[in-house]
Amino acid sequence: MRRDNQSSGSEFLLLGLPIQPEQQGMYYTLFLGMYLTTVLGNLLIILLIRLDSRLHTPMYFFLSHLALTDISFSSVTAPKMLMNMLMQTQSISYAGCISQDFFFLLFGGLDSFLLTSMAYDRYVAICHPLHYTTIMNDSLIFLLVIVSWVLSFASAFVHTLLLARLSFCGDNTLHHFFCDLSALLKLSSSDTTVNELVIPTLGTVVITLPFICILVSYGHIGASVLRRPSIKGLCKALSTCGSHLSVVSLYYGAIIALYFVPSSNSTNDKDVIVSVLYTLVTPMLNPFIYSLRNRDMKGALGNILRRGSFAA
Secondary structure: OOOOOOOOOOEEEEOOOOOOHHHHHHHHHHHHHHHHHHHHHHHHHHHHHHHOHHHOOHHHHHHHHHHHHHHHHHHHHHHHHHHHHHHOOOEEEHHHHHHHHHHHHHHHHHHHHHHHHHHHHHHHHHHOHHHHHHHOOHHHHHHHHHHHHHHHHHHHHHHHHHHHOOOOOOOOEEOOOOOOHHHHHHHOOOOOHHHHHHHHHHHHHHHHHHHHHHHHHHHHHHHHHHHOOOHHHHHHHHHHHHHHHHHHHHHHHHHHHHHHOOOOOOOOHHHHHHHHHHHHHHHHHHHHHHHHOOHHHHHHHHHHHHHHHHHO
16 A cells, blocks of 8 residues: 555554553553653643742742643644544554654654753752852753753754655554654655664754753762761762652653664553653653652642632
8 A cells, every 4th residue: 555655645544552452441540641641730830920029039930931841742643642542543654753753753852852951951950059040041941941952853854854754655564553753764765765764863963962961960969968877968869869860760761672672672551651651651641740849839839729619
């Protein structure tokens, strides 16, 4: 069935999740609940930061952007997966597949850069508290967000351009629930050498270097706390960094399991399962992590609820 990718009728078949047909209804309900929780939970974070003036700080400015990115990241894959499960269809158009891949790479990269900016913010807050307001000024904050968007867009755009030049004339079946870049390259009938060289190069910029920056930031934070050991200092560091560390562990843990731990074959269900963790579970857990582990967020939520009860 596969035609050249210039054909407007081209499409791919998404095999979806490795679940039995009789379990589709149960998993549909589960994933729909997870997606709605992701959207509503992250919208709540954005709303709390917007309404509570005490949260108008660099850390929560980055957090609001992270929450918006998580909503967008899950929305790239989850609605199409849910629709296919509900309608019992597997097809996605060529244009839709390329677009999905672009936005998946865009928001995935943006997540990485925003987590790095938040780690730098924590480093400045703990290691240079007297100079925090001077260093983390509005210009730097906006610059970090703009650079995050530009680098993420550039990386996704390059991958998409290189993907669009390929032909898909053979098998059109993707053993995945979304248009994963590596899965698409395996289906291509063209030479993918350039694509395969660009993936680790841009991956270093988007994933590896930010991860190293996060490790360096927390290395300095740990050294600073150990130089002046005290129960109060340790508790402050944990309360300040605990939520962010939890999110970083989930995000990069899933990436390492997905892209750095080799699969035994191209159809290994492990990749699909870990992708669910990466695209659905992690964004869903972020609001719970920041609301349950963060005293400021819990205080802001309590204030909003009290205002609502008084208004009622």
